[in-house]
């Protein structure tokens with residue numbers, strides 16, 4: 001916690017209770033994740049309670065796969081609920097009971113189709129938004145408010161009010177797109193005689209063209225970013241910056257410090273721009289700071305999941321590999337794209353690289369000569385490999401590019417790889433030797 005004067009909302013005893021209330025009708029969107037994060041940060045900062053509520057009364061659109069995705073994405077970000085998950089679908093009798101109260105009070109009526117509708121009194125509805133200030137709306141714009149639909153299921157606005165009230169939610173933090181719903185909810189609070197919570201509507205997230213972040217802009221779900229290989233703490237840090245700033249122009253602020261610094265009152269009301277470059281930069285900062293063993297854990301988990309690495313893998317070898325590629329990756333997914341040759345036997349040979357560097361006069365002979373010089377090296381270490389290679393080039397009067405480029409293609413299958421001698425050392429003696437042979441074999445142009 002920062003010392004200094006506590007703000008009104010972080011005063012001890014404020015007993016903050018907030019909720020994140022996703023509907024499992026799609027994968028967890030970046031915007032929803034940011035809503036979850038701001039609720040979580042506010043709760044952690046104020047030592048309050050963060051509740052996860054699943055709004056699954058839309059039985060047609062709700063799907064257990066999406067629910068799994070929501071859990072996995074929140075888990076990835078380290079957003080853990082203090083209470084819940086609470087399922088609205090398990091609370092149907094409660095909504096019926098509360099609808100009955102309004103019927104009994106003559107404030108609601110049963111429609112022909114069996115649905116229950118609240119008769120909204122004509123009035124000006126005002127609520128105070130923590131970020132937007134007072135918002136006033138004329139209730140004539142939403143005269144009849146459905147509470148329970150013909151199928152017996154509650155509407156969003158009704159279930160939301162009943163739950164927020166019964167769960168003693170103190171602050172409703174949600175996306176700007178719900179501002180128009182809030183007056184409808186406020187009239188329901190009044191009808192029940194419930195005290196409304198503090199509302200806090202946070203800004204939309206937009207893409208480069210300033211329209212709401214959607215598929216057109218690229219990845220929109222947390223899971224897609226996880227798959228690309230952003231680190232959880234980098235993504236957490238990045239999401240926190242979407243509408244909030246720690247001050248002092250700081251951007252790289254680790255999760256624990258964000259919790260200490262976060263102030264809901266300081267969230268901006270203007271749309272938050274999803275800046276892919278900033279996310280990439282932040283991820284790079286976090287990657288750089290990881291120790292080899294921690295990075296190795298992250299990478300091993302991915303590669304095992306992808307079936308690229310065996311569950312029982314050689315840890316010491318794997319850490320040497322990770323140390324070699326540590327500063328060559330931007331996101332974890334770069335490994336599967338660029339460094340797969342460490343895990344394939346033989347590697348996949350890139351045709352362009354083969355044509356350019358192997359299908360050249362004399363290449364096969366040069367690679368075989370190199371193979372002979374490297375074969376006796378023991379231990380098979382980068383300095384010894386480099387020394388033998390340079391000696392051979394000097395003896396033969398070869399330019400480095402006449403040997404180094406073909407050798408790189410032979411061992412990696414590609415024209416770009418980590419430094420050659422270290423790559424060979426990590427591949428090890430046997431694989432390097434057999435790949436030089438393979439390169440020599442491919443270097444012989446097939447007679448037409």
Ligand code: GLU
Pocket residue numbers: 020021022023055160173174175178
């Ligand atoms: N289920 C609603 C949504 O996902 C919740 C809105 C709210 O927080 O009240 O948009």
